[in-house]
Amino acid sequence: MNASPPAVDEHPAPTPRRELVGRISLSGDRTLGLTAAARARIAAVVFWGNLVCQIGIIVSGGVVRLTSSGLGCSTWPNCEPGQFTPELTMEAGIHPFIEFGNRTLTGVLGVFAVALLLVSLLWLRHKGRSLLWLSLVPLAGTAVQAIVGMVVVYADLHPGVVSPHFLISPILVAVSTVLLFRLYDGDAAGRRSLVPGAMHWMSGALAVIGFAILVLGTLVTGTGPHSGDDVHPERLPFDARTISWLHADSVMLFCGLLVGLLIALHLIGAARQTRRAAWSLVVVTALQAVIGYTQYFTGLPEVLVGLHMLGAGLLAAGVAWVAVSLYTWQDTETVAGAADPATGTDRPTPPAPIGKASR
Numbered sequence: 001m002n003a004s005p006p007a008v009d010e011h012p013a014p015t016p017r018r019e020l021v022g023r024i025s026l027s028g029d030r031t032l033g034l035t036a037a038a039r040a041r042i043a044a045v046v047f048w049g050n051l052v053c054q055i056g057i058i059v060s061g062g063v064v065r066l067t068s069s070g071l072g073c074s075t076w077p078n079c080e081p082g083q084f085t086p087e088l089t090m091e092a093g094i095h096p097f098i099e100f101g102n103r104t105l106t107g108v109l110g111v112f113a114v115a116l117l118l119v120s121l122l123w124l125r126h127k128g129r130s131l132l133w134l135s136l137v138p139l140a141g142t143a144v145q146a147i148v149g150m151v152v153v154y155a156d157l158h159p160g161v162v163s164p165h166f167l168i169s170p171i172l173v174a175v176s177t178v179l180l181f182r183l184y185d186g187d188a189a190g191r192r193s194l195v196p197g198a199m200h201w202m203s204g205a206l207a208v209i210g211f212a213i214l215v216l217g218t219l220v221t222g223t224g225p226h227s228g229d230d231v232h233p234e235r236l237p238f239d240a241r242t243i244s245w246l247h248a249d250s251v252m253l254f255c256g257l258l259v260g261l262l263i264a265l266h267l268i269g270a271a272r273q274t275r276r277a278a279w280s281l282v283v284v285t286a287l288q289a290v291i292g293y294t295q296y297f298t299g300l301p302e303v304l305v306g307l308h309m310l311g312a313g314l315l316a317a318g319v320a321w322v323a324v325s326l327y328t329w330q331d332t333e334t335v336a337g338a339a340d341p342a343t344g345t346d347r348p349t350p351p352a353p354i355g356k357a358s359r
Contacts, residue, residue: 017029018126018187019036021036021037021039021040022040023184024040024043024044024183024184025126025127025186025187026039026040026043026123026124027122027123027124027125027126030122030123032122039123042119043119043123043124043183044183046112046115046116046119047116047119047176047179047180047183048180049112049115050109050112050113050115050116050138050176050179051173051176051177051179051180051317053105053108053109053112054109054138054169054172054173054176054313055173055310055313055314055317056105056109057102057105057106057109057145057169058166058169058170058173058309058310058312058313059306059309059310059313060101060102060105061102061165061166061169061309062305062306062309062310063098063102063306064098064099064102065162065221066302066305066306067095067098067302068095069094069095069096069098069099070099070152070157070162071095071099071153071156071157072086072092072095072096072097072098072099072100073086073096073099073100073103073153074153075153076149076150076153076154077103077150079096079099079100080096085100086099086100103149106142106145106146106149109138109142110139110142110143110146112138113138113139113141113142114139116135116138116139116179117135117136117138117139120132120135121135124183126187127182127187127329128187128189128190128329131179131182134175134178134179134182135179137172137175138172138175138176138179141168141171141172141175142172144168145165145168145169145172148161148164148165148168149165152165159218159221159222159223159236160222160236162218162222163215163218163219163221163222166214166218167211167214167215167218169313170211170214170312170313170315170316171316173313173316173317173320174207174316174317174319174320175320176317177316177317177320177321177324178320178323178324181321181324181325182324182329185328185329185330186328186329186330186331187329188328188329188330188331190329191327191328191329192327192328192329192330193326193327194270194271194274194325194326194327194328195265195268195270195274195326196268198264199261199264199265199326200326202257202260202261202264203261203322203323203326204323205257206254206257206258206261206319206322206323207319207320207323209250209253209254209257210254210315210316210319212250213247213250213251213254213315214312214315214316216243216246216247216250217247217308217312219236219238219243219247220240220243220244220247221305222236222238223236223238223239223240223243244296247292248292248293251285251288251289251292254285255285255289258278258281258282258285259282261278261322262275262278262279262282265278271325271328273325274322274325274326276325277318277321277322277325278322280318280321281315281318281319281321281322284311284314284315284318285315285318287311288308288311288312288314288315291304291307291308291311292308295308
């Protein structure tokens, strides 16, 4: 007896509808009654807001330290026992408000992290599971930061605890940068490399050395004069000059590797977005070096130290931008700005349809 042919589904499941607004691709499902343009604006605000707040929390934490407001609130999560918000007193001055402002920004960051996860789940699922898992990191990291912040308060601002509290933030900045890149990049099932594998190794080395720079920077801060509180001036038991030299040497190594990567990218005619990312990192690194050396030779003035902390956040974003721009999630024929190997010139970027839905 002959086997019957397999049944053919005459009504296959429809491909999920997608809508393209500018460079942002959105799912056409779960629209919540919003137009594609409105959802694209919400997604852009949420992803950009998350990144800005992740960098902002580094700056606000620096303000807390540099104004000696680290224990302006003596407990956590309340500012004072039985009192959630600070009160203006002659003894404490504005220190409680500075410390509480930093905690408030953490709450704002938590709101953006939740919104980012919701936007990803509702409208960006078609970009793959990797994006969904990555969108969990800002929320989880913000929760960890809040817990570590509590430990910092109860440890009386011991620099051994304050340093990890800072180092979590550049990691979250890097992840947020990758998420923002993915928002504007394509929807292919997997990523595709735009450069030879050796350049990914160079980018990875940049990330490792960059993180080492940040770690050494926290050690420099932990041995320096800005303890974060006048009552608890405990510092790390290192020689400040030696740690500063190690920090500067790691920066020189980073600069050499970055210049080598930049030259290689131009020699192979890398994508325009990759070269732009590398040049942006060069600018941030140069500014950081100028600020770092200036603050060292001028006695660590608070304003320059604060700018250096802002630069640390921008450096983390720049390293992540370079690393992720070596890949694309676009289809082969729609890679924007990739060099044509026949002519060495940039291919024209196809115009992006506005509000166009596809199946």
